[in-house]
Amino acid sequence: MSxxxxxxxxxxxxxxxxxxxxxxxxxxxxxxxxxxxxxIAITGKxxxxxxxxxxxxxxxxxxxxxxxxxxxxxxxxxxxxIINFFENMGVKTKVERGERIxxxxxxxxxxxxxxxxxxxxxxxxxxxxxxxxEIVVENENVVGVKLESGENLKSDKIILATGGMSYPVxxxxxxxxxxxxxxxxxxxxxxxxxxxxxxxDRELCRSMQGVSLRNVAIEVVxxxxxxxxxxxxxxxxxxxxxxxxxxxxxxxxxILRYKNAEEKIKQGKIKISIDLKPALDEExxxxxxxxxxxxxxxxxxxxxxxxxxxxxMIEPIIALTKIDExxxxxxxxxxxxxxxxxxxxxxxxxVSGFRPIEEAIITAGGINIKExxxxxxxxxxxxxxxxxxxxxxxxxxxxxxxxxxxWSTGYVAGISASLSE
Ligand SMILES: Cc1cc2nc3c(=O)[nH]c(=O)nc-3n(C[C@H](O)[C@H](O)[C@H](O)COP(=O)(O)OP(=O)(O)OC[C@H]3O[C@@H](n4cnc5c(N)ncnc54)[C@H](O)[C@@H]3O)c2cc1C
Numbered sequence: 001m002s003x004x005x006x007x008x009x010x011x012x013x014x015x016x017x018x019x020x021x022x023x024x025x026x027x028x029x030x031x032x033x034x035x036x037x038x039x040i041a042i043t044g045k046x047x048x049x050x051x052x053x054x055x056x057x058x059x060x061x062x063x064x065x066x067x068x069x070x071x072x073x074x075x076x077x078x079x080x081x082i083i084n085f086f087e088n089m090g091v092k093t094k095v096e097r098g099e100r101i102x103x104x105x106x107x108x109x110x111x112x113x114x115x116x117x118x119x120x121x122x123x124x125x126x127x128x129x130x131x132x133x134e135i136v137v138e139n140e141n142v143v144g145v146k147l148e149s150g151e152n153l154k155s156d157k158i159i160l161a162t163g164g165m166s167y168p169v170x171x172x173x174x175x176x177x178x179x180x181x182x183x184x185x186x187x188x189x190x191x192x193x194x195x196x197x198x199x200x201d202r203e204l205c206r207s208m209q210g211v212s213l214r215n216v217a218i219e220v221v222x223x224x225x226x227x228x229x230x231x232x233x234x235x236x237x238x239x240x241x242x243x244x245x246x247x248x249x250x251x252x253x254x255i256l257r258y259k260n261a262e263e264k265i266k267q268g269k270i271k272i273s274i275d276l277k278p279a280l281d282e283e284x285x286x287x288x289x290x291x292x293x294x295x296x297x298x299x300x301x302x303x304x305x306x307x308x309x310x311x312x313m314i315e316p317i318i319a320l321t322k323i324d325e326x327x328x329x330x331x332x333x334x335x336x337x338x339x340x341x342x343x344x345x346x347x348x349x350x351v352s353g354f355r356p357i358e359e360a361i362i363t364a365g366g367i368n369i370k371e372x373x374x375x376x377x378x379x380x381x382x383x384x385x386x387x388x389x390x391x392x393x394x395x396x397x398x399x400x401x402x403x404x405x406x407w408s409t410g411y412v413a414g415i416s417a418s419l420s421e
Contacts, residue, residue, distance in 0.1 A: 012389025164363025
């Protein structure tokens with residue numbers, strides 16, 4: 001039996017603790033906040049998208065940030081395993097759009113409570129308000145931790161599961177990077193991912209602020225080379241600074257990794273092209289507009305797009321067409337109609353930057369994966385030190401994949417810490 005300290009009581013830390021305790025170890029979670037799983041509580045807009053229902057072999061494709069590193073972890077503890085865990089703990093699950101798995105109750109609290117209940121059953125000690133300030137290493141072996149309070153705790157193994165840097169109010173403030181750096185690890189540059197995008201066309205976005213579009217196609221393009229950096233279909237929304245919503249958040253993970261992205265963004269060369277009517281090609285859209293126009297041909301052009309667009313978008317889009325809004329609809333020319341079609345099929349915005357990391361769903365970057373054994377999650381630098389969750393330099397798209405990273409790496413760290421001498 002080993003004494004194992006888990007630093008951080010988030011998704012990965014709690015699963016690591018459960019796993020290690022099931023192997024009959026003495027396990028203690030040190031959590032700096034006054035409760036565990038504060039970030040889980042806000043996942044999936046409070047509903048917690050626990051994982052995804054697609055085959056586990058597809059998870060790596062949805063993990064642009066070092067997905068291959070997770071091959072072993074994903075296969076050792078799969079989406080089926082975590083679904084079974086929660087079902088066994090009484091949390092019934094359901095599959096939604098995009099194969100996303102949620103609790104039937106639509107309540108993230110049930111996920112946290114199930115984890116806490118299992119921790120209690122296994123008699124895992126949770127010490128709250130306990131910020132770890134230092135991992136103590138002797139002869140390249142972990143021997144314990146020092147807390148901010150001055151308390152020292154001894155242990156045979158340590159699992160560092162302090163998360164990333166986004167939504168710091170949940171406790172994820174990047175402490176783990178400093179703890180790991182001090183014992184010799186390197187940190188790959190930490191950046192926001194799955195993050196809303198700011199646009200140079202701020203006024204246009206602001207005028208449509210709050211409009212959420214469910215079925216749009218987007219293309220993110222480098223205007224210098226015409227290379228398509230990302231394309232997707234789904235939901236997005238306009239905000240006072242630019243754009244957000246699932247397809248935009250996912251696109252940020254690819255823009256972030258695009259060569260010279262920062263420079264290109266500065267130069268206004270990264271463009272988002274939004275197809276507001278992806279179900280209709282230009283010809284069909286024109287025919288549809290003509291039909292709409294026929295019904296209201298004696299009205300002013302300001303009424304022309306009422307059936308095609310949400311109310312808040314009509315005025316800004318009409319302004320973009322540069323057609324006089326007082327013009328009668330039956331006077332709109334073919335060339336002007338072509339302009340309307342072009343704007344509806346290719347509404348273009350220029351990206352001016354990412355929102356700050358505090359607003360990101362996930363932190364890209366983190367503990368350099370070259371310094372971690374992918375089969376065990378053990379440090380290659382310090383014996384007895386393991387990593388789990390977002391602190392590692394891996395990140396996925398939206399859809400439940402990031403929590404699966406936390407579950408899978410938490411499990412592997414927990415089991416490896418238990419098995420090794
Ligand atoms: C708004 C939002 C919505 C999301 N929705 C989803 C979703 O629906 N599905 C999905 O898959 N992913 C989602 N994610 C991502 C997912 O929540 C994270 O990837 C996941 O929670 C990471 O788990 P973790 O255990 O690595 O870290 P965290 O959950 O961040 O936990 C880290 C813990 O460590 C503690 N800690 C930090 N420093 C110290 C220290 N020095 N001493 C002691 N304790 C410390 C923190 O207080 C915290 O409790 C969402 C993220 C956000 C921000």
